[in-house]
Amino acid sequence: MLHLDGETLAYGKTVVLSDVDFHLRPGERVVLLGRSGSGKSTLLNAAYARLVTQMPGNVALVPQENGLVPQLSVFHNTYMGRLDQHSAAYNLLNLIWPLASQRNRVDQVLQDVGLAGMARKPVVSLSGGQKQRTALARAIHRGGHILIGDEPVSAVDERHAAQLIQTLADRFETMLLALHDIALTRQIATRIVGIKNGRLIIDRPAAEVSDDALDALYHR
Ligand SMILES: Nc1ncnc2c1ncn2[C@@H]1O[C@H](COP(=O)(O)OP(=O)(O)OP(=O)(O)O)[C@@H](O)[C@H]1O
Structure with missing residues (x-):
């Protein structure tokens, strides 16, 4: 449904993510993780722009600033x-x-x-x-079938965040979310994408991603 193959995501001449191979398939719940400024929103926005062009009416967005x-x-x-x-x-x-x-x-x-x-x-x-x-x-x-969400439950407490993310998962067959909460990621993700130093260094089924690998995303 979404294929980015070897793409560079940049603002003008400033490259944020290079050589991005990213696919989103129906039924997946993909969570993007990485330090602040690593490029999660950049990838989400590129994915949204592509999806909304391909299938307008089938994709909902929760932007970082709520909009x-x-x-x-x-x-x-x-x-x-x-x-x-x-x-x-x-x-x-x-x-x-x-x-x-x-x-x-x-x-x-x-x-x-x-x-x-x-x-x-x-x-x-x-x-x-x-x-x-x-x-x-x-x-x-x-x-619609697809939700793109940029930290969509970051402003509510842990217990309500868990409930709300489940509500979203019940409504949308496919989700691509940026989160900063590992427990929430473990609850919801079928696949985890980890971003570091301008690259997608993790892209695996959630069950195959160790806690150590997630920790390493946040270390310099
Ligand atoms: N509109 C823009 N113009 C120029 N640079 C930008 C723009 N938006 C983001 N950036 C830069 O791109 C890089 C990645 O930003 P992005 O917002 O994608 O990171 P993020 O992982 O979503 O961060 P956070 O977790 O803080 O939301 C950062 O260095 C940021 O300063």
Whole structure:
């Protein structure tokens, strides 16, 4: 479904990752690990750009900074996950005066991410964890088979992070996530990709990756 073969990922002339061979197959849950600045977001963004071109409507994104509109409500931000799937007139109607069917659908998703009863709250008034849950709600509401998530549960506590990541895994058949939590990675990953010094130095089934190999990713 996604094939990067020997690609260089760079910002202008600044190369972040060289000679990237990366494949994503249906049903995989791939977790990217590496030190801050190693290039996880760079690889995720390249993967998203490719997938969204190939199969628009089938890929949802939780970006690192959430990508919410702070002045709008939780309902509006969640609803916006499917903006491109309706006509402009239908969207306008729902953004001003939401239809009961859309309210109910969004309410169900909000319940799934622990935001029950918060649909009318402006995002600007939420905690960091609640904002992140709103970004997850928007991705779930968008739907599709593939989720790309850049540290999608980093702002919630350990126990809730484990629940939310499972909620995502139940919704999306294929996931490509950057995480910084090894326990969460062990819980969810079918494959682990480790990035160090501009290279993908680990790319193996999760069960075959030792804790020592993961530790080594974080040492200079
Ligand atoms: N828009 C950009 N323009 C130029 N350089 C960038 C840009 N975005 C990221 N970089 C650089 O690319 C490198 C990789 O950044 P990236 O955000 O992919 O790392 P990361 O592993 O996701 O980090 P973190 O865990 O802190 O989010 C870093 O050196 C960063 O400074």
